[in-house]
Amino acid sequence: MRWLKSAGCWPSALLLAGRVGLRAGPRTASGSPRDAGELQGELDRFGGVSVHLARHRALHGLDAAAFRRLLQAALQQWRSEGRVAAWLHVPILQSHFIASAASLGFRFHHADSHSSTLTLWLGDGPSRLPGYATHQVGVAGAVFDDSTRKVLVVQDRNKLKNMWKFPGGLSEPGEDIGDTAVREVFEETGVKSEFRSLLSIRQQHGSPGAFGKSDMYLICRLQPCSFTINFCQQECLKCEWMDLEKLARIDNTTPITRRVARLLLYGHREGFDKIDLSMEEFPAVYTGLFYKLYHRELPESYRDTAGTD
Amino acid sequence: MRWLKSAGCWPSALLLAGRVGLRAGPRTASGSPRDAGELQGELDRFGGVSVHLARHRALHGLDAAAFRRLLQAALQQWRSEGRVAAWLHVPILQSHFIASAASLGFRFHHADSHSSTLTLWLGDGPSRLPGYATHQVGVAGAVFDDSTRKVLVVQDRNKLKNMWKFPGGLSEPGEDIGDTAVREVFEETGVKSEFRSLLSIRQQHGSPGAFGKSDMYLICRLQPCSFTINFCQQECLKCEWMDLEKLARIDNTTPITRRVARLLLYGHREGFDKIDLSMEEFPAVYTGLFYKLYHRELPESYRDTAGTD
Numbered sequence: 001m002r003w004l005k006s007a008g009c010w011p012s013a014l015l016l017a018g019r020v021g022l023r024a025g026p027r028t029a030s031g032s033p034r035d036a037g038e039l040q041g042e043l044d045r046f047g048g049v050s051v052h053l054a055r056h057r058a059l060h061g062l063d064a065a066a067f068r069r070l071l072q073a074a075l076q077q078w079r080s081e082g083r084v085a086a087w088l089h090v091p092i093l094q095s096h097f098i099a100s101a102a103s104l105g106f107r108f109h110h111a112d113s114h115s116s117t118l119t120l121w122l123g124d125g126p127s128r129l130p131g132y133a134t135h136q137v138g139v140a141g142a143v144f145d146d147s148t149r150k151v152l153v154v155q156d157r158n159k160l161k162n163m164w165k166f167p168g169g170l171s172e173p174g175e176d177i178g179d180t181a182v183r184e185v186f187e188e189t190g191v192k193s194e195f196r197s198l199l200s201i202r203q204q205h206g207s208p209g210a211f212g213k214s215d216m217y218l219i220c221r222l223q224p225c226s227f228t229i230n231f232c233q234q235e236c237l238k239c240e241w242m243d244l245e246k247l248a249r250i251d252n253t254t255p256i257t258r259r260v261a262r263l264l265l266y267g268h269r270e271g272f273d274k275i276d277l278s279m280e281e282f283p284a285v286y287t288g289l290f291y292k293l294y295h296r297e298l299p300e301s302y303r304d305t306a307g308t309d
Numbered sequence: 310m311r312w313l314k315s316a317g318c319w320p321s322a323l324l325l326a327g328r329v330g331l332r333a334g335p336r337t338a339s340g341s342p343r344d345a346g347e348l349q350g351e352l353d354r355f356g357g358v359s360v361h362l363a364r365h366r367a368l369h370g371l372d373a374a375a376f377r378r379l380l381q382a383a384l385q386q387w388r389s390e391g392r393v394a395a396w397l398h399v400p401i402l403q404s405h406f407i408a409s410a411a412s413l414g415f416r417f418h419h420a421d422s423h424s425s426t427l428t429l430w431l432g433d434g435p436s437r438l439p440g441y442a443t444h445q446v447g448v449a450g451a452v453f454d455d456s457t458r459k460v461l462v463v464q465d466r467n468k469l470k471n472m473w474k475f476p477g478g479l480s481e482p483g484e485d486i487g488d489t490a491v492r493e494v495f496e497e498t499g500v501k502s503e504f505r506s507l508l509s510i511r512q513q514h515g516s517p518g519a520f521g522k523s524d525m526y527l528i529c530r531l532q533p534c535s536f537t538i539n540f541c542q543q544e545c546l547k548c549e550w551m552d553l554e555k556l557a558r559i560d561n562t563t564p565i566t567r568r569v570a571r572l573l574l575y576g577h578r579e580g581f582d583k584i585d586l587s588m589e590e591f592p593a594v595y596t597g598l599f600y601k602l603y604h605r606e607l608p609e610s611y612r613d614t615a616g617t618d
Contacts, residue, residue: 045467064405092411096373098404108401110520111420112441117520132421133442133522134482158354163594173443174514174523201510201527201586204593204600205483211419211426213442214483216525218510255591256602262611263604275605277510277586282564284513285472291513293565295572296584296605302571 039074047123048085049078053094054115068100075104075122084123090116135214140168141181143193143222144264150241151264152191152224153257157237164242164253166219166260176292178279181220189239190230193222197276198294200260219260221267221276244268273297348383356432357394358387362403363424377409384413384431393432399425444523449477450490452502452531453573459550460573461500461533462566466546473551473562475528475569485601487588490529498548499539502531506585507603509569528569530576530585553577582606 040056041049051074053059059067078086088101092114098106106118110132121127143152143166153164167188171180178195185193202217209215231239247253248261267275277294284291348365350358360383362368368376387395397410401423407415415427419441430436452461452475462473476497480489487504494502511526518524540548556562557570576584586603593600 092417093408095407095411096405098407099402102401102404107422108420108425111417111425113416116417116420116425130479130518131445131482132520133445134480135444135446135525136440136442137444137523137525161594170439171443171523173440176514177512198510200602200604201507202600202602203486204598205485206598207593208596209439211441214446214480216444216446254594259591259602259607260604263607266607266611282568284516285470285563287517289513289515291511293509293511293568295509295569298568298572298575302575 039070041074041078043083046085047083048087049083050087050089052089053097054089054091059094059097064096064100067097068103071101072104075120079122084121085127085129086120086122088118090118092116133213135216136210137171137177137180138169138215138217139171139177139180139184140166140217140219141185141193141222142166142199142219142260142264143185143191143224144244144268145224145227145241146268148241149244149268151244151247151261152185152189152229153240153242153247153253154188154231154236155238157235162237162252163257164247164250165257167236167239168217168219177218177294178220181218181222185222188232188235190226190228190232192225194225195279196221196223197272197278199263199275199277200256202256217256219256221264221272348379350383352392355394356392357396358392359396359398361398362406363398363400368403368406371406373405373409376406377412380410381413384429388431393430394436394438395429395431397427399427401425442522444525445519446480446486446489447478447524447526448480448486448489448493449475449526449528450494450502450531451475451508451528451569451573452494452500452533453553453577454533454536454550455577457550458553458577460553460556460570461494461498461538462549462551462556462562463497463540463545464547466544471546471561472566473556473559474566476545476548477526477528486527486603487529490527490531494531497541497545499535499537499541501534503534504588505530505532506581506587508572508584508586509565511565526565528565530573530581 039051041051043049062070075086086106087109088106090098095116098116098118101118104120106120109117109119109129111117119129121129145151152167154167155162155164167185168181169184171177177198182193182195185191197220198218199221200219204215204217206212207215227241229239229241244261244265248258248265253261263275276297278297279292279294281290281292348360350360352358371379384395396418397415399407404425407425407427410427413429415429418426418428420426428438430438454460461476463476464471464473476494477490478493480486486507491502491504494500506529507527508530509528513524513526515521516524536550538548538550553570553574557567557574562570572584585606587606588601588603590599590601
C-alpha cells in the first residue's frame with residue numbers, strides 16, 4: 001500500500017485542513033469578471049488542495065472558457081507551490097465547468113445526487129489518490145425455527161429459473177448488516193425476526209447488478225419472532241417455511257443456499273457455536289464512531305487475558 | 310425489499326435490453342440541428358430507458374438550451390409510453406448537458422473517471438432505482454508464524470497516536486479479499502505470505518476515510534513464506550515480528566488488533582479450526598462468473614448430504 005492510499009487516511013485530512021485563500025495566479029484577461037480571480041481552496045495535510053465551487057459566488061456569471069483560464073492559472077500556482085493533488089467539488093447546476101476541468105486533466109472521482117467531485121494528481125509518478133466506494137453490500141436472512149426445524153425461503157419473481165433462496169437484498173446507505181437482514185426479510189415475507197449471528201460472506205466481482213462494481217453478500221442467521229407469511233407479491237413468486245433437511249437436499253436451489261442450509265443443519269445438530277460468527281460493537285480509536293466486529297465466539301478466558309478491549 | 314431494488318436485478322436488465330429508436334417527441338424549433346430530434350435509447354425489462362449521449366453525434370453541436378428542449382420532449386414521450394425511469398450516460402466532455410438534465414429533475418447516480426450517469430424516476434411513488442456502491446473494502450493480514458509464535462505488526466506513520474496493528478489497506482477494484490491481504494502485507498513490510506482463512510469482519514459507517522460511504526474491513530490469517538522485513542518507509546514507522554502473547558497483552562494497540570491477537574492465541578492453542586472461516590470458489594448461477602464464499606469449515610459428511618454444491 002502506498003502512502004496516500006492508506007485505508008481511511010486521505011479524506012480525513014480534508015476535514016482537518018484549514019482553509020486558505022489561494023490566488024489563482026495572475027489576473028486573467030478578457031472574459032473573466034474582475035473578482036473571479038480568486039479561488040478559495042482548502043489545504044490538506046497530504047499536500048493537496050480542495051476547491052468547493054459552490055463557495056465561489058464570483059463564478060456564477062463566468063463562462064466555461066473564462067473558468068478554464070482561471071483554473072489553469074490556479075493549477076500553475078499550485079504546482080509551483082508543490083501541491084500534489086487538486087480536488088474540485090462541483091454542484092450539479094455548475095456542471096458546465098466540468099468539461100473545462102476535464103480539458104486540463106481532471107477526471108471524475110465520484111458523483112452523488114446533487115454534486116460531483118473531480119480530481120487531478122499534480123505530484124510525481126502515478127496518482128496515489130484513493131478511489132471511491134468499490135462494493136455494494138447485500139444481506140440475506142436465514143430465519144430458522146429450531147423447534148420445528150423449518151427455515152423461511154422464497155422464490156424470486158422475474159427470474160429465468162425458479163429457485164429457492166433466503167430472502168434478502170441490498171443494504172441501504174449506512175445500514176448495519178443485521179438490520180438489513182431483518183428489514184429485507186420483513187419486507188419480502190412479512191415475518192419478523194431478530195439477528196443472531198453472521199454465517200457466511202460471498203464476494204463477487206463484475207456482477208452486472210452492481211454497475212461494474214463488486215458485490216459483497218452476507219448471510220445472517222435470524223431467529224423468528226412471528227410466523228405468519230404475508231409475502232411481497234411484486235417481488236416473490238412463492239414463500240414458505242421449508243424443512244431444513246429438505247432444503248439441504250433439493251435441486252432447485254442456488255449453490256449458496258444449499259451450502260448454508262447444510263451449515264445450518266450442522267449447527268442445529270451439533271450446536272450453533274460450530275457455525276456462528278458473533279457480533280460486538282466497539283468505539284473507533286480516532287473518530288469516536290462505533291463499528292461492529294464479527295468473528296468466532298471467543299471464550300471468556302481469552303477476552304480477559306490482559307488489558308481492556 | 311421492493312421490486313426494482315432486488316439485489317442485482319436492475320442493471321443486468323440493461324445488458325439484456327434491446328436498443329430501440331426513440332423519437333424525442335415533436336421536432337423542436339430553433340437552436341437544434343435538424344437531426345438532433347432523435348435520441349437513441351435502450352429499453353430495459355423493468356420499463357426504464359437508457360440514453361448514451363456518446364452515441365448521438367448530432368448532439369455535438371447542440372447548445373445546452375436546445376438539449377434541454379430535446380430532453381424535455383423525450384421525457385414527455387417516455388412518460389406517455391409508461392416508462393418508469395430514465396438513465397443518461399454522459400461523457401465528461403459533454404458535461405455541459407448535465408445542468409440542463411438537472412433542471413428537468415435528473416440527479417447524479419454515479420460518476421467515474423471519464424463519464425457520469427444521471428437518473429430520473431418517472432414512475433409512480435418514490436424512486437425504486439437501486440443506488441450505487443456503498444462500501445469501500447479494506448483488508449488486513451495477520452501473518453502468524455506458528456513455529457515461533459510471532460505475528461507481523463506495523464505502526465503507521467502520520468498517525469496521531471502510534472499503535473501496533475496488522476498491515477493492510479484498501480482493496481483495488483475487482484480484487485479478492487485474500488489477494489488484497491497478501492499484496493498489502495508485501496507492499497508494507499516486504500514479507501511474502503499465503504492466504505489461509507478469513508478471521509473477522511468489521512463494518513463501520515460514516516468513516517471520514519470513505520468519502521461519506523461505509524467501510525468494510527476484513528482480517529485474514531496468512532501463513533508467512535518469507536521472514537525478512539523490508540518495510541515501506543513512506544507508510545510505516547516501525548515493523549516487527551512480535552510475540553503473539555505480547556500483542557494480546559499490550560496497551561498501545563487498537564481494540565480490533567488486540568481482539569484478533571486473542572482470537573489467534575485461542576486458535577494457536579486450541580486449533581485454528583476454532584477461529585477460521587474457510588474459503589471456496591463457486592460458479593454463479595445466472596452470470597457464469599465465479600465468486601468466493603467464506604464460512605466455517607463444514608465436515609465432509611455434511612457437504613455430501615445429497616445433491617451437488
